[in-house]
Amino acid sequence: MLDSDIRLPVSDDSAPTHVGFLLIPDFALLPYASAIEPLRAANRLSGHSLYRWSHISIDGTPAPASNGVAIAPDANIGAELRLDYLFVCAGGNPALFHHQPTFSWLRQQARRGVRIGGVSGGPYLLARANLLSGYRFTIHWEHAAAFLEEYPDLDLRRSLYEIDRDRLTCSGGTAPLDMMHAVIAREHGSELALAVSEWFLQTQVREGADPQRMKLRERLGIAHAPLLRVIGRMEQTIENPEPREALARLANVSLRQLERLFRQHLGRSLGEHYLGLRLDRARDLLRQTSLSVLEIALACGFASASHFSRSYSGRFGYPPRSERLPQHPIARR
Numbered sequence: 001m002l003d004s005d006i007r008l009p010v011s012d013d014s015a016p017t018h019v020g021f022l023l024i025p026d027f028a029l030l031p032y033a034s035a036i037e038p039l040r041a042a043n044r045l046s047g048h049s050l051y052r053w054s055h056i057s058i059d060g061t062p063a064p065a066s067n068g069v070a071i072a073p074d075a076n077i078g079a080e081l082r083l084d085y086l087f088v089c090a091g092g093n094p095a096l097f098h099h100q101p102t103f104s105w106l107r108q109q110a111r112r113g114v115r116i117g118g119v120s121g122g123p124y125l126l127a128r129a130n131l132l133s134g135y136r137f138t139i140h141w142e143h144a145a146a147f148l149e150e151y152p153d154l155d156l157r158r159s160l161y162e163i164d165r166d167r168l169t170c171s172g173g174t175a176p177l178d179m180m181h182a183v184i185a186r187e188h189g190s191e192l193a194l195a196v197s198e199w200f201l202q203t204q205v206r207e208g209a210d211p212q213r214m215k216l217r218e219r220l221g222i223a224h225a226p227l228l229r230v231i232g233r234m235e236q237t238i239e240n241p242e243p244r245e246a247l248a249r250l251a252n253v254s255l256r257q258l259e260r261l262f263r264q265h266l267g268r269s270l271g272e273h274y275l276g277l278r279l280d281r282a283r284d285l286l287r288q289t290s291l292s293v294l295e296i297a298l299a300c301g302f303a304s305a306s307h308f309s310r311s312y313s314g315r316f317g318y319p320p321r322s323e324r325l326p327q328h329p330i331a332r333r
Helices: 029-046 100-111 122-128 141-150 175-188 190-199 216-220 225-236 244-251 255-266 270-288 293-299 305-316
Strands: 017-023 051-057 085-090 115-120 136-138 155-157 161-164 167-170
Touching (some): 017 029, 029 085, 029 115, 029 190, 085 100, 085 122, 100 115, 100 122, 115 122, 122 136, 122 167, 136 161, 225 255, 225 270, 244 255, 255 270, 270 293, 270 305, 293 305
Parallel strands (some): 017 051, 017 085, 085 115, 115 167, 136 155
């Protein structure tokens, strides 16, 4: 780790890059911190004010994170800030956010040449503001299914982060550390970027194209390759479930052997596991979209809304309609 007294030479003496953070109520605190802290570290380690930042809220009042921590803003939307970057930080359920003044302000910033970013659920708001058409981008995996139902034609990637011209999107968690490493390296060189990453104990800086989720082997604690191959196919075919016989052929075992593998490694049958995947997807869609119960049933491989409702109630103990959450508290202001 670099000693805090070490100063790396930086030749650029121009005005600090001004970075704005638009904090949407219920934003995720960890990815926000992972995005802003590298800027502070770059200033500290270089001995120069390379970056300065402003916090922005919708109405000028403190913005609460999902854990209850509130951050006092420097400005509200509509303020004249002359930004170089603007990152939208959102969490919770960004699909419920419909605040037209925010979308208009984001479009105005983009027209002014501000580089626009989204962190965790932030890309959902960028799509609502029509700022992602023609760009590749990413979003937290939790929001991906609902996002694709609403925006099937946009170029969503399942990556850690994407930097495409003047759009910067990040999946959340600690991935902003990796994205900001790329930003700092591009603007001030790899030596400073590596110093910042090492300061935060990053023993490996991940590439943007790296996956968001653990491999199935680590996630499920299973080392049986044919079974993992089947489970991977099941996760990819939620809307049109594969016949059990086709899954057995994929594993190159008999159907009886495949069922035995599911019982042995997962403690449930093939059908039970497949149904669980489909119902988990349905719950995400119920919570994050305005699709009807029938539309969600069909999107998750159920032939009818009644079959879906019975299965859902059997799994979770309440009907699908109970999952419908109230809209975002400032969604319709």
